[in-house]
Amino acid sequence: MIAEHVAFGIIAAVMVASALRVVTTRDIVHAALYLVIVLAGVAALFLLVGAEFTGITQVLIYIGAVIVLFLFGIMLTRSDFDQDEEADHRHKLPAVLTALLLLAVMIGALVDRFADVKLDANLPGGRAPQTTAQVSDELFSQYIVPFEAVSVLLLAALIGAIVIARREEGG
Amino acid sequence: MSPAAVVSGLLAVEVPYWASSTIKLGVVALIVPTAALVLGYVFLLKMMSFMQSRLGPMEAGPYGTLQLLADGLKFIQKEDIFPEKADRTVFALAPLVVLISTFLIYVVIPTGPDAVVAQLDVGIFYALAVSSLSVVGILMAGWASANKYALMGGLRAAGQLIAYELPLVLAVMGVVIQAGTLDLQKIVTAQATGEIFGWGGIGNPFILTQFAGFFIFLVAVQAELTQPPFDMPVAESEIVGGYQVEYTGFRFLFFFMGEFGTAFAFAALAVVLFLGGWALPWGDIEHWAFNIVGPVIMLVKVLAVAALIFWFRFTYPRLREDQLQRLAWKVLIPLSLANIVVTGIFKVVL
Numbered sequence: 001m002i003a004e005h006v007a008f009g010i011i012a013a014v015m016v017a018s019a020l021r022v023v024t025t026r027d028i029v030h031a032a033l034y035l036v037i038v039l040a041g042v043a044a045l046f047l048l049v050g051a052e053f054t055g056i057t058q059v060l061i062y063i064g065a066v067i068v069l070f071l072f073g074i075m076l077t078r079s080d081f082d083q084d085e086e087a088d089h090r091h092k093l094p095a096v097l098t099a100l101l102l103l104a105v106m107i108g109a110l111v112d113r114f115a116d117v118k119l120d121a122n123l124p125g126g127r128a129p130q131t132t133a134q135v136s137d138e139l140f141s142q143y144i145v146p147f148e149a150v151s152v153l154l155l156a157a158l159i160g161a162i163v164i165a166r167r168e169e170g171g
Numbered sequence: 172m173s174p175a176a177v178v179s180g181l182l183a184v185e186v187p188y189w190a191s192s193t194i195k196l197g198v199v200a201l202i203v204p205t206a207a208l209v210l211g212y213v214f215l216l217k218m219m220s221f222m223q224s225r226l227g228p229m230e231a232g233p234y235g236t237l238q239l240l241a242d243g244l245k246f247i248q249k250e251d252i253f254p255e256k257a258d259r260t261v262f263a264l265a266p267l268v269v270l271i272s273t274f275l276i277y278v279v280i281p282t283g284p285d286a287v288v289a290q291l292d293v294g295i296f297y298a299l300a301v302s303s304l305s306v307v308g309i310l311m312a313g314w315a316s317a318n319k320y321a322l323m324g325g326l327r328a329a330g331q332l333i334a335y336e337l338p339l340v341l342a343v344m345g346v347v348i349q350a351g352t353l354d355l356q357k358i359v360t361a362q363a364t365g366e367i368f369g370w371g372g373i374g375n376p377f378i379l380t381q382f383a384g385f386f387i388f389l390v391a392v393q394a395e396l397t398q399p400p401f402d403m404p405v406a407e408s409e410i411v412g413g414y415q416v417e418y419t420g421f422r423f424l425f426f427f428m429g430e431f432g433t434a435f436a437f438a439a440l441a442v443v444l445f446l447g448g449w450a451l452p453w454g455d456i457e458h459w460a461f462n463i464v465g466p467v468i469m470l471v472k473v474l475a476v477a478a479l480i481f482w483f484r485f486t487y488p489r490l491r492e493d494q495l496q497r498l499a500w501k502v503l504i505p506l507s508l509a510n511i512v513v514t515g516i517f518k519v520v521l
Contacts, residue, residue: 029314033261036307052293056300064303065333071310072329075322131292132353 007048015041032070039063053132195288199277203270204243206435207428211239213474214481215431222485249420254317257417261315266418266425268308273429275301276436281356282449283465284457294355295347298440299340302395305429306332309404312426313414324413327492328397328404334499335394335401341507342387345514346377346444359448363456374452378445380517383510385445387503389476392437393483394499396430400487401495438476439469446472 018037025031039062046055139147216238220227228235253259279294281287291297306329313325347353350361358377365375378385394401405413415426442448449465450456490498 027258029258029261033307033311052291053296056293056297060296060300060303063307064300064336068306068310068329068333071307071314072326072333075310075314075326132296 004048008045011041011044011048028074029071032067032074035070036063036067039067053135199274199288202277203274203432204428207431208239208243209474210431210435210477210481211427212236214477218478218481219485243424246424247421251422252419254417256317258315258317261311262417263422265308265312265315265414266422266429268311269305269429270425270432272301272304272308273432273436275304276433276440279355280436280439280443281359282469283462284356284459285462287356290354290356293353295343295358295440295444296353298355298436299336299343302433302436303332303336305433308429309414312418316414316417318417320410320412321414321416324404324410324416327410328414330492331394331397331401331404331495334496335391335503338387338499338503338507339391339395341504341511342384342391343444344507344511345381345384348511348514348518349377349380355443355448359443359450360456362447363450363452374447374450376445376447381445381510381514383506385441387507387510388441388444389480389483390498390503392434392441393480394495395437396434396480398430398434398480398484400483400490402489403492403495406489434477434480435473438473438480441476442469442472446476448472 015038018034018041021034022031022038025034039058042062043055043058046052046058212235216227216235228238231237231241253262276298278288279291279298281290309328309332310325313321313323313328316322346358350358352358352361362376363374397404403409405415410416415423418426449461449469451468
């Protein structure tokens, strides 16, 4: 357990430091790259608690696709390394307030749900490694309704994105 | 002592965790440059030369075998040059990100019943996920070079790699459905112990049933490696090398090793998924001897698949950007989805 606590401490420290750099750096490409470190840290934390499938999905989706799209968009629309002064200051106060509110909500939800939960210390590393088969079994039986709802939501977002892009094309 | 006793004696030695981890790391660290050397020499230098009726390098070592080693030494001696306006940190890190992505793929490729660095429950999924990390490195290189050709190359690469990652993953799905597991080791076992309508003479290599998947996988791999005919991101005649244009010395060497190391890794994945991996369908595949014979069998198969990949590379002319995107979105992705549906139906019916 000690080794895992140390690992958690290191990963968490790196994540917090990088997350701060995401919002303090003035170079938007650097911000995206710091975000890569934060998301890799999240994946590492998932692996640390034995959620292999979730951790690797995190890498594939967030680093392999979302960040790449971020970088792609930034590089298509901007042409030099100029430090963007406008990226700062303007909406600082509302942004800080929103972030604090979100933090409060998440802490509240997590404490409310998990404050009394104890991990089973008899299993190796204090928990059972979660296999892909278990994840899919639960996803397609117990959580089938939320799963389908999310699918429909994603489809709606996808169609919405295409409609907006088409309209801007003037077609 | 009989050889069996020696090996089982060796296997019985308890190696501490840190020692076995260090050994495994060392093996992976050695395999990537070796794989790049082998593929570079056999195919890039020799096979291409013979196809073009010339000899290729002949001076360094017998038949020019040491040519790439000499090239590597030359690269290491070169000055480490940064473009004046480059974003130095990002520029320096980009080739490392690409190379690390290559290293990480090797971790899960099995070469024998025990000869694997880490046997993961989600093996193939992990391999595809870490291989997608190289895009970040390529975009970093394209951006940080402060060069318009590099930026264009980076953008072309990102667009291409995203488009072809989908058919790559979807082509693998057919195999996963048939084997019923994501674990690469179990996929090998499923093929070695499988039967074709009750006949187990050659096991059941998935290329027989997943031939469409194999074809899509190879085409997508070709695009993921940004090799001709999918070399728009590095097209020398248009953008003088794309995201690599500002790189020299050992950083360029990293890109080179990344490209050929990844070619080898993808060939190895194709072998594991479609051609039965390290196993032979005869005899007991749990036998200790497979830990020694397995890597050899694997190497032969990998070189065969790599020959196919590089044969495409030297044969076809470059696709235009719109043709390239159309091929991915309108041909390969629908084809692989149809393959998944058909495989799913057969899995349920049979």
